Amino acid sequence: MAVENKIPSEEIVNDKFDQATANLLVKTGLGLSIGIVASALLFKRRMWPVTFFTGAGVGASYADAQRIFDSVSALGRPAASNNSA
């Protein structure tokens, strides 16, 4: 937590992008490896477990990126919201 305070405010978006990219790489790699292992051991060396788990990794990293870039946690809930619906 102490390290987080040192980031100057103009860098927070770049920092978030870095986090999101690192997350993407890690989770995709994890998914890919799990897919390869699963395909090799359980699914008779077919292609689809690899793509499935890689996709799952990408999806998990996308969900994390949504959470990282969430406006409400960065800016706070907007004071006045228009009820137009």
Added chain:
Amino acid sequence: MLRASALTTKTLAVAAATRTASMRYVSRMPAKGYATTTAGSKPPASVGSSVPPAVKEGIRDPNTSFTASPKPAAKKKKSHKIRNTTLLALVAGTGFVAAAAYAQEDQDFGRNFEQYVPGAKSFMDLIRYHDDSVAMAASDVAFQAYDDIVYTGRFIYTQLYNLLNMLQHNTWQGSDSSGDTTKLATKKPKPVPVAATPTGGQTANEANPIAIVPMGNIQVAVEIPPMHSENKAVAALSKALSTVVSALNKKGLSSENVQELAALSDALVALDKSLGHIKDEERQAIEAALAVERSVFEASLAEFQELAHAALVTREAQLLEDRDKQLGAAAAAMDERVAKELSSQRDLLERRFNRYVRARVDEERGGRLAHLDRVEAQLRQLNQMAQESGDLIRRSRAVSTLGVAISALKSAAMGSRVQTPFASELSALASAATTDFPATRAAIAAIPLAMAEHGVPSQVELEDRFDTVRKEIRSVSLVPENGNLGSQVLSATLSKVMFEKEGLVEGEDVEAVLSRTGFYLRQHNLDRAARELNQLSGWPKKLAEDWISAARRRLEVEQAISVAESEEMLAKLSII
């Protein structure tokens, strides 16, 4: 070689036998039977042939034979259009109803659903109408659809029936159709363009006079013009009567009806006359009442006039009394003042007399007493002067100490090009700011110690940092208040093709604010630059926060120093 040829002959015979047995039989391997070869591949065992597995490459398959029957056309793939469409419609309908049910739980989803999906808003309104029951709404829609389909079917059926009738019998009105049309007319409450057939039937009847008995009914027509009268209701009634009569004319009247109508019009005339009488009577009654009221009013008016006159007289007497009283008081005050002035004049004269006497006494005594007095007075004066000059010296020393401390602080905090701490200079200024300089004391107390120990960023540092801040803010300028990953990425890419504004431009958008801030910074006007940048909101504001707080810290220290300087100048001016 012989064995091979024997084998081939045998297989040829077998193949011919099977071929003659069923000419149209298509084997499971169609390629085999129709002048094609499966060169190189081992033919698997097929039904009804005993082919040896090994076939030499390049040699034609022994099972090939030439037949006259044509190649069977490729099986047309059955396209299940209706089935697929029904399935798709069912899935879409289920999805729609499920989305509507979910929209009840999740309000955001509901808003998006209503906005973007056609027909969703009316369905959601229907659900709300049915007390939030999706099942009721769906069944309502289903019943309406069923009604519509049934009605459309019936309508088409009757139209076709009538058309058929026309073609067969040359008449629009069939024996069943009238019954159907009346049923239709009573059943359908919705405004639907009803076909011309029902009314057309009746007009056709009337327009065909040959079919009617000739002297059946004599058409009688009567005319009653509308009456002019003073009373609006009666006039309206007579107008209505005339329109009714004209409508009845079209239908046909008999003699009794004419009599009744004449009686009606007579009654209307009598009514009008009686109303006139009533009005006259009422008018007379009102005039009598008005005369009575007028006399009453005049009596009360005369009474009121007398009262007012009496009140005026008493008021006049009172005012005269007040005036006399005030005149007396003013005269008394005058006398008092004269007496006071006289007494002060007397005092003055007494003093002068005393002084004169003393002077004469001193003169006579040789003036030594006077001398002593004079000396004493001079000594007192000198004392005072010494005190004043001591005071002055103390004050000027305090002011110059303050000035030195201020300039030291200024050069420490503001002077350098990098951020330097100025805690010691600040404490020196705090000690130099005695109780003579309250504003400086207050300004210094407002600067926290942590800020003094870290120092404040210099102007150059801030201006440099602003370049980075500006770049970052530009890349996040298009993100909305509730934006997420997608909008961040879009903003980062689209902002690269946006024009960067420069100079003092008008406008409230991010680019204009940034360019105005840059302009002020180039003029080294940090205060206005910070104010401009503070106008941002949302993500750009979040990114600019640190820069603004750094600029604010510097501005605070600047302000404190300027307060101290102005107080010092004020003190100097008071010393002069």
